[in-house]
Amino acid sequence: MKPIYSAGRKSITGTLVTALFLLGAMAWSQDPAAIAVDISKAQKQNARALTQYSWKNRVEVRKDGKSKSTKLYQMRFDLDGKLQKTQIGGPDAQSSKRKQRGVRGRIKEKKKEKAKDFGEELVKLVTAYTRPSTGKLVDFFEKGSFASGSDNTVKISTGNYIKQGDRATMWVDKADKQMRKLEFTSVLDGKKVSGKVDYRTISGGPTYSARSTVTLPEKNLEVIVENFDYIKQ
Numbered sequence: 001m002k003p004i005y006s007a008g009r010k011s012i013t014g015t016l017v018t019a020l021f022l023l024g025a026m027a028w029s030q031d032p033a034a035i036a037v038d039i040s041k042a043q044k045q046n047a048r049a050l051t052q053y054s055w056k057n058r059v060e061v062r063k064d065g066k067s068k069s070t071k072l073y074q075m076r077f078d079l080d081g082k083l084q085k086t087q088i089g090g091p092d093a094q095s096s097k098r099k100q101r102g103v104r105g106r107i108k109e110k111k112k113e114k115a116k117d118f119g120e121e122l123v124k125l126v127t128a129y130t131r132p133s134t135g136k137l138v139d140f141f142e143k144g145s146f147a148s149g150s151d152n153t154v155k156i157s158t159g160n161y162i163k164q165g166d167r168a169t170m171w172v173d174k175a176d177k178q179m180r181k182l183e184f185t186s187v188l189d190g191k192k193v194s195g196k197v198d199y200r201t202i203s204g205g206p207t208y209s210a211r212s213t214v215t216l217p218e219k220n221l222e223v224i225v226e227n228f229d230y231i232k233q
Helices: 006-030 032-050 102-130 134-143
Strands: 053-063 066-077 083-089 145-148 153-159 167-173 179-188 191-201 207-216 221-232
Touching (some): 032 134, 102 179, 102 191, 134 153
Antiparallel strands (some): 053 066, 053 221, 066 083, 145 153
């Protein structure tokens, strides 16, 4: 026969757990600059650990909800610590180099160059949010609002972070101070950009960005980047 106060005990336990999570978030908000520096150090250590691995990288571009391009790359760091990227799947790299002649060919090449420039600027923008400097991270934490997230994380949100009018939210693990999720809205060339990054941890190893989704609503464009098959060298 169950005790008549079992429901009360469960309620009290749930309240205590919630209170502990809130206290954890409050503790972080007491000295945000110091926490930001600790997180920055942890992320740099994590980045160094990732140089010991090779992995696969998949990039898909969707337009109007339909897949337009999918490429697969082999990723690794060389002896100098530089990231090497080799295409191993998708449109043939050699055939894509064949140039079309005439006016149409020149128009096509201009479009390619314009798309390439925009893509490079997009990568720079996303990198600014996913790999901020220590100074930017301190600024983010000092301006941010703190709340308890799920799975032992602290949720931090702020605006005007990288660009005026943007908004970013991080979910950081309280134990190892690694990011578990990141979401942001920003602008590029006057066009709205939104991004979402989900992180995973290699068993006994570092944390990595498992899936990144960047959306440009005005262009009906979506870019999905996935990293997987990590192997220690």
